[in-house]
Each structure stands twice: as C-alpha cells, then as structure tokens.
Amino acid sequence: MEAISLVVVGHLKKNYQPKQCILNDVNLRIEDAEFVAITGKSGSGKTTLLNIIGGLDSDYEGQVEVAGKVLSTLSDDELSAYRNSHVGFVFQSFHLMPHLSCLENVLLPSAFNQGKAVETAFTQQALALLAMVGVAEKAHEFPNCLSGGQQQRVAIARALLMQPKLLLCDEPTGSLDDESAGDIIQLFAKLNAEQGMTIVVVTHDADVALKATRTIHLRQCGVMEEGQCL
Ligand SMILES: Nc1ncnc2c1ncn2[C@@H]1O[C@H](COP(=O)(O)OP(=O)(O)OP(=O)(O)O)[C@@H](O)[C@H]1O
Ligand SMILES: [Mg+2]
Incomplete structure (x- = not known):
C-alpha cells in the first residue's frame, strides 16, 4: 500500500x-x-x-x-x-508570554491536561526539552532575561511539548543575528535527522x-x- x-x-x-x-x-x-x-x-x-x-x-x-x-x-x-x-508553531517574534517563566511558557500547551501525575510528567518533559535545546539553566527565568536566540529555543521547546508530527x-x-540563526537551523536539522x-x-x-x-x-x-x- x-x-x-x-x-x-x-x-x-x-x-x-x-x-x-x-x-x-x-x-x-x-x-x-x-x-x-x-x-x-x-x-x-x-x-x-x-x-x-x-x-x-x-x-x-x-x-x-x-x-x-x-x-x-x-x-x-x-x-x-x-x-x-x-502541529507545533515557531514564529519570528517568539510569542513568549513575558509574565511567565521559560518553564511555564513551555508548559502552556499542556494547560488543558489536568491532574497531578500528568502535570508532573509534563514538567519533566518540559525540563528535558529545555535541556535538549540548550537552555536548561533558564527554566525559572523570565523571557526578557534571555537573548533572542535563547528565547527562540524556549519557543521551540514549547512547540515540541505535545510531540507534534x-x-x-x-x-x-528572521530576528536573530547570524550566529544564533545558524544555531537554530542546526537544531532543526538535528530534530529532523535524529527524531524524524x-x-x-x-x-x-x-x-x-x-x-x-x-x-x-x-x-x-x-x-x-x-x-x-x-
Ligand atoms: N488579514 C489579511 N487581510 C487582508 N490581506 C491580507 C491579510 N493577511 C495577509 N494579507 C495579504 O495577503 C498577501 C500574502 O500575505 P502573507 O503574509 O501570507 O505573505 P508572506 O509571503 O508571508 O509575506 P512576508 O514574507 O512579508 O511575511 C499579502 O499581499 C498581504 O497583504
Ligand atoms: Mg510571512
């Protein structure tokens, strides 16, 4: 078939x-x-x-x-x-919520999934994603404390939380310097090559x-x- x-x-x-x-x-x-x-x-x-x-x-x-x-x-x-x-969306201007920590931003798509065990599992997943995109140490900081490239990494982690196809x-x-842009594209290439x-x-x-x-x-x-x- x-x-x-x-x-x-x-x-x-x-x-x-x-x-x-x-x-x-x-x-x-x-x-x-x-x-x-x-x-x-x-x-x-x-x-x-x-x-x-x-x-x-x-x-x-x-x-x-x-x-x-x-x-x-x-x-x-x-x-x-x-x-x-x-689907996971990643935008030019990140669209992170300024009053939420990076971890809370990543967790936003899971807001409709209630229950302590589910919340704990999502939190672990969100922390693992922040580590995978290279900003683990920023989990409890607010987005405006991060560089553009770091904010985009958080936005990518958020887009991946629900394991979209x-x-x-x-x-x-579009709003990143050349080096940060290169890093983000490397990250996409890695996600594509290693996770399909x-x-x-x-x-x-x-x-x-x-x-x-x-x-x-x-x-x-x-x-x-x-x-x-x-
Ligand atoms: N909400 C809207 N109402 C009316 N016209 C719109 C609307 N959104 C987009 N357009 C028009 O549709 C066309 C395509 O817009 P679109 O944003 O998809 O282009 P794009 O290729 O993404 O451009 P860019 O590279 O500048 O982001 C443009 O001519 C735009 O003016
Ligand atoms: Mg456009």
Missing part, C-alpha cells in the same frame, strides 16, 4: 478580497520526516499557507489534509485538538533553505516551483 503523505494540499485557493490573488491552485505534498523550506517574496503567501496547514485559518477553497485529517471537515473542537497535538516555523531566524521530525520552515534566508532537504519556492499567485532558492 502506498504511504500517505503527512501533508497533502490540493487545489488550494485563498483571497482576502475579491479579484485578489494570494494562493491560486497550490498543490503540495510533504512526506513524513521531510525538512522543507518555503521561500518566496514578501507578500507571496508563505504565512497564509503555513497558517492554513496549521489550522489557524479555515477560510479557503480546496483541500488540506494533515496526518489523514481533512481539516475542513473538523469541528471547532477537533480543529483545536489538531492545533494543540499535531509537524513543526511549522514562520521565519524563525517533519519540519516546514518559511524563510527569506538562503542559508536556511540550503540546510533543508527540499525547497519550495512560492511565486506570486501561489505558483510553485520545486528546488529553487530566492
């Missing part, structure tokens, strides 16, 4: 306004354990595409299937569960795209080309 791709996007169309052309007939497959870079000019629809795959935006035409789930057929509760357990990253190195994590990174950075195993270039109006960098 042919393996089903982790992500299947078919005839995807998205316009914010009539006569606009943001995504027009986008067709895309991403296999389990791939490391894919999505490049394209500003305004070409990269964030829009990522938000649709991640279940953050349901207003589109066409079919989006992730891990066998057709997203448009999910109820609101099912879509929330999908976002919480199947798919890590969606929207310009995750499927990673999709939207990026303007040709160095990031080079580390990926496949590059998809999104042109205006959603026309796609494989294997090209900006």
Whole structure:
C-alpha cells in the first residue's frame, strides 16, 4: 500500500478580497520526516499557507489534509485538538508570554491536561526539552532575561511539548543575528535527522533553505516551483 503523505494540499485557493490573488491552485505534498523550506517574496503567501496547514485559518477553497485529517471537515473542537497535538508553531517574534517563566511558557500547551501525575510528567518533559535545546539553566527565568536566540529555543521547546508530527516555523531566524540563526537551523536539522521530525520552515534566508532537504519556492499567485532558492 502506498504511504500517505503527512501533508497533502490540493487545489488550494485563498483571497482576502475579491479579484485578489494570494494562493491560486497550490498543490503540495510533504512526506513524513521531510525538512522543507518555503521561500518566496514578501507578500507571496508563505504565512497564509503555513497558517492554513496549521489550522489557524479555515477560510479557503480546496483541500488540506494533515496526518489523514481533512481539516475542513473538523469541528471547532477537533480543529483545536489538531492545533494543540499535531502541529507545533515557531514564529519570528517568539510569542513568549513575558509574565511567565521559560518553564511555564513551555508548559502552556499542556494547560488543558489536568491532574497531578500528568502535570508532573509534563514538567519533566518540559525540563528535558529545555535541556535538549540548550537552555536548561533558564527554566525559572523570565523571557526578557534571555537573548533572542535563547528565547527562540524556549519557543521551540514549547512547540515540541505535545510531540507534534509537524513543526511549522514562520521565519524563525528572521530576528536573530547570524550566529544564533545558524544555531537554530542546526537544531532543526538535528530534530529532523535524529527524531524524524517533519519540519516546514518559511524563510527569506538562503542559508536556511540550503540546510533543508527540499525547497519550495512560492511565486506570486501561489505558483510553485520545486528546488529553487530566492
Ligand atoms: N488579514 C489579511 N487581510 C487582508 N490581506 C491580507 C491579510 N493577511 C495577509 N494579507 C495579504 O495577503 C498577501 C500574502 O500575505 P502573507 O503574509 O501570507 O505573505 P508572506 O509571503 O508571508 O509575506 P512576508 O514574507 O512579508 O511575511 C499579502 O499581499 C498581504 O497583504
Ligand atoms: Mg510571512
């Protein structure tokens, strides 16, 4: 039996306004354990595409299937569960909560899982993830005490807490210096190689795209080309 791709996007169309052309007939497959870079000019629809795959935006035409789930057929509760357990998001500006410690930030996705034993297990998992991304010693500090690269590591640990099948990253190195950006990309490459994590990174950075195993270039109006960098 042919393996089903982790992500299947078919005839995807998205316009914010009539006569606009943001995504027009986008067709895309991403296999389990791939490391894919999505490049394209500003305004070409990269964030829009990522938000649709991640279940953050349901207003589109066409079919989006992730891990066998057709997203448009999910109820609101099912879509929330999908976002919480199947995908991890990493953003350019980290989106950490300033009033929570790094450990508490990592634990946020587990907030709906109640019970002492469950909380203890998640806390252990969160501490292990902070150690894996290299910021174990920052667990009880607040995000504003950390460098940008360290904050992004915390955000990656948070995205991994629920063991998602798919890590969606929207310009995750866009606000980092070259060295921190390189470290974060190494971390993605390691997660992909050692854990088989499927990673999709939207990026303007040709160095990031080079580390990926496949590059998809999104042109205006959603026309796609494989294997090209900006
Ligand atoms: N909420 C919105 N309402 C109306 N138009 C929008 C909205 N969000 C995005 N757009 C438009 O959709 C197009 C694609 O936006 P998107 O953010 O997906 O681009 P992008 O490729 O991620 O760009 P960038 O590289 O600058 O982040 C742009 O022309 C943008 O102006
Ligand atoms: Mg964008």
